[in-house]
Amino acid sequence: MQYLMSVIDDGTGPDTPTEEAAIDAFNERLRSLGHWVFAGGLGSPDPATVIDNRGGQAVITDGPFLESKEYLAGFWIIEAPDLDVALRLAAEGSSCCNRKVEVRPFL
Amino acid sequence: MVASLTRRFGDLDLAEESAAEAFATAVERWPADGEPPNPGAWLTTTANRKAIDRIRRENKRDAKHQDAQEVYDSQATEPLETPGAQSAIDDDRLRLIFTCAHPALAMETRVALTLRLVGGLTVAEIARAFLVQETAMGQRITRAKAKIKATRIPYRVPTSEDLPERVSGLLAVLFLVFNEGYLATGPHSDPLRHDLTGEAIRLTRLIRELLPDDGEVVGLLALMLLTEARRTARVSARGELVTLDEQDRGAWDAALVAEGLGLVRERLAAGVAPGRYQILAAINAVHTSARDVRDTDWSQVVALYDQLVRLDSSPVVTLNRAIAVAELDGPAVALATVDRLKPRLTGYHAYHATRADLLRRLGRSEQARAAYDRAIELAGNTAETAYLTRRRDQLP
Numbered sequence: 442m443q444y445l446m447s448v449i450d451d452g453t454g455p456d457t458p459t460e461e462a463a464i465d466a467f468n469e470r471l472r473s474l475g476h477w478v479f480a481g482g483l484g485s486p487d488p489a490t491v492i493d494n495r496g497g498q499a500v501i502t503d504g505p506f507l508e509s510k511e512y513l514a515g516f517w518i519i520e521a522p523d524l525d526v527a528l529r530l531a532a533e534g535s536s537c538c539n540r541k542v543e544v545r546p547f548l
Numbered sequence: 549m550v551a552s553l554t555r556r557f558g559d560l561d562l563a564e565e566s567a568a569e570a571f572a573t574a575v576e577r578w579p580a581d582g583e584p585p586n587p588g589a590w591l592t593t594t595a596n597r598k599a600i601d602r603i604r605r606e607n608k609r610d611a612k613h614q615d616a617q618e619v620y621d622s623q624a625t626e627p628l629e630t631p632g633a634q635s636a637i638d639d640d641r642l643r644l645i646f647t648c649a650h651p652a653l654a655m656e657t658r659v660a661l662t663l664r665l666v667g668g669l670t671v672a673e674i675a676r677a678f679l680v681q682e683t684a685m686g687q688r689i690t691r692a693k694a695k696i697k698a699t700r701i702p703y704r705v706p707t708s709e710d711l712p713e714r715v716s717g718l719l720a721v722l723f724l725v726f727n728e729g730y731l732a733t734g735p736h737s738d739p740l741r742h743d744l745t746g747e748a749i750r751l752t753r754l755i756r757e758l759l760p761d762d763g764e765v766v767g768l769l770a771l772m773l774l775t776e777a778r779r780t781a782r783v784s785a786r787g788e789l790v791t792l793d794e795q796d797r798g799a800w801d802a803a804l805v806a807e808g809l810g811l812v813r814e815r816l817a818a819g820v821a822p823g824r825y826q827i828l829a830a831i832n833a834v835h836t837s838a839r840d841v842r843d844t845d846w847s848q849v850v851a852l853y854d855q856l857v858r859l860d861s862s863p864v865v866t867l868n869r870a871i872a873v874a875e876l877d878g879p880a881v882a883l884a885t886v887d888r889l890k891p892r893l894t895g896y897h898a899y900h901a902t903r904a905d906l907l908r909r910l911g912r913s914e915q916a917r918a919a920y921d922r923a924i925e926l927a928g929n930t931a932e933t934a935y936l937t938r939r940r941d942q943l944p
Contacts, residue, residue, distance in 0.1 A: 442700050523702035524652055525710060546699045 442546060443478060443520055444527040446534055449541040450514035463537035471519060476530060482515035514540060518547075549592060550665055551640035554647075554703060557599050560665060560693045570595035641666060642754055643703050646714065649721040650701045657692045658717070659724045664689055667725060667747050673737065705758065715759060719768050719825065722748050722755075726772050731929050739783055739931030745776050763815055767826030770811035774832035777804035782931075789935040793841040805836050827856045846875040863892040867902060879906040897926035901936060913943045 471477040486505035493500045505512070517534060521527040527544050535542040549570075553563035570591045584590040648661040663669045675685035695701070706714045729744025752769045759765050781795040790796075812833040815826050822830070831852045838844040853869035867889055874882035883906040886899070893899035904919035920940035927933050 444699075523700045524650075525702050525706060527699075528652065529710070544699075 442522065443518055444524075444531075445543075445545045445547065446517040446519060446527075446531050447513055447543040447545070448482075448515040448517075448534070448538055449511050449543060451511045451541070457539075460537070460539055467533055467537045470533075471517070471530070476519045476521060476526075478518040478520055480515070480517040483513060486512045549595060550668075551644040552592065553595055553599055554644055554665075555640050556596065558703065560696060562599055564665070566595045566599035567591075569598040573598075639705075641751070642705055642758065645721075645751060646705055646718065647696060647701055647703050649714075649718045650696070651714065651717055652699065652701060653692055653695065655720070657688055658721050660685060660689055661692050662721050662725060663728070663744075666751065667744060669744075673734075711759070712762075715755065715762060716764065718755065719752075719764060722752050723768060723825070725751075726775075730775060731932065733928045735928045735930055735933070739787070739789065739929050740779060742779065745772070745779070748772060749776060763818060763820055764823040764825050766811050766815055767823060767829045770808045770815070770829035771825050771832055773804045773808035773811070774829065774836050777801040777808060777836065787931055787934055788938060789929070789931040791935070792835060797839060797841075800836065809833055809836065822855075824856065824859055827852055827859070831856075844875070846872055850876050863889045864896070864898075867893060867899060871902060874906060874909075879909040882906055883910065895926065897923050897928075897932075900926060901932075904936070904939070908939070908943060916940075917943055 468477065468480060471480075489505040491502040491504070491506045493502070515538070517530075519527065519530055521530065524544070524546075527546075531542045531544045549567050550560075550563045553566055554560055557563060557566075573594055574587070574591060578584075578587075645662060645666050648665055649658045653661065660674050663674050664671065671686045671689060672682050674689075675682040705711075726745050726748035729741035729746070729748060732739055732741050732744075749769070749772045752765065752772060756762075756765045756769055777800050778792075778795060780801070781797070781799040782790055784790050808829070812826075812829050815822060815829070831849055834845055834848050834852070849872040850869065853865070853872055856865055857869060867886060870882040870885040873885065883903070886903055886906060889899060900919050900923035904916050904923055907913075907916035907919055917940055920936055920943075924933055924936045924940065927936060
């Protein structure tokens with residue numbers, strides 16, 4: 442089963458070199474234990490652009506679709522047999538990237 | 549039965565519905581056909597068949613479903629509910645209760661699910677225990693079951709790595725189940741629910757077998773046993789709650805008291821700093837060791853509450869400590885403490901009942917009456933309401 446682990450940035454701490462090293466080590470662990478599917482870090486939501494083409498005419502809006510102090514700063518997609526394993530990995534991920542992590546299953 | 553079916557089919561809804569269908573069939577058929585020689589086995593077989601029918605009928609065997617089926621089938625090796633398979637059933641219940649008490653669910657949801665699926669209460673009964681609408685409780689339980697399924701909360705005893713934390717969460721759930729049986733919340737149920745206290749004790753015993761060295765498990769079991777020992781003395785023939793000081797101590801269950809005291813001694817001998825349940829058990833041990841209420845070692849009780857306050861400074865603990873302080877230092881000292889809890893406990897019936905009793909002992913009848921009124925208004929338990937009403941009506 443695949444889970445999305447979203448990294449939630451609440452603007453309380455900047456990235457530090459130790460954080461990046463810890464994330465690299467965690468990613469390596471995910472790979473060696475067979476949990477790794479994909480991961481990525483995201484830039485700040487400020488330069489985001491929203492497109493709505495539901496009406497046949499694409500409407501372009503400047504800025505993120507959600508103005509909020511907390512935003513998605515990155516994510517992991519992992520393979521785990523159940524929620525207990527996913528939560529354990531999320532706890533590790535949260536500790537190494539120093540941010541909150543939300544766990545959600547894929548359909 | 550729900551536990552076994554869940555293990556077999558990996559679906560709580562399916563398990564519950566099939567069990568209910570099997571009982572419904574039994575109600576229809578047994579009066580006409582006669583009761584089968586082994587009713588338990590008949591029900592299990594019927595429920596299993598109903599579950600399989602349901603799966604076929606709903607034709608939901610898509611990839612996801614098969615996936616789940618494989619996970620659970622690989623665990624379902626022992627026969628279901630045949631004679632001699634008690635340990636397999638116990639294991640099932642343990643798995644089920646760890647699922648119900650999973651930390652990914654909100655605390656109230658954990659208690660509700662445990663009461664529903666392990667304790668077998670109806671949604672209406674649970675809704676009453678929580679003082680919420682039945683529809684709201686139904687939705688909460690449905691949502692929880694959907695979450696278990698969608699996020700794949702595992703149906704198993706946690707790994708040793710997760711176990712200590714998961715056990716403490718589980719003990720909290722079991723304690724809440726026990727408390728609902730100890731003093732049922734709602735006015736429409738029996739005041740004491742032996743089914744719930746009995747179930748909570750049974751499950752705590754199971755956890756103790758799993759984790760014999762966990763002091764808090766022993767503490768909680770001791771606390772439950774010492775409390776359960778007083779059960780028959782706690783309600784009078786007229787259906788009134790009998791307070792500890794007025795109970796017929798000869799009616800206490802001597803075997804449960806002995807077992808509980810033995811467990812408390814075991815923990816004292818361990819020489820490890822006690823947790824919350826061990827301290828509560830020790831407090832109950834002091835009470836149950838006194839042959840007469842006048843022999844109660846109140847300074848010991850207060851000292852234990854002091855220890856508890858250091859671990860848990862919640863207003864309810866402070867309230868209970870004040871009740872012991874009233875015996876040691878008098879009701880005036882206790883009342884001063886209790887009054888300070890008002891902002892946080894004003895919606896809690898025991899706060900008003902405690903105040904009422906202290907005011908009564910201080911001869912402040914008018915204020916006592918008002919406090920009894922408020923306590924009666926908030927108390928749902930019939931035996932407690934009856935007791936409080938008599939006390940109020942006896943005020944000069």
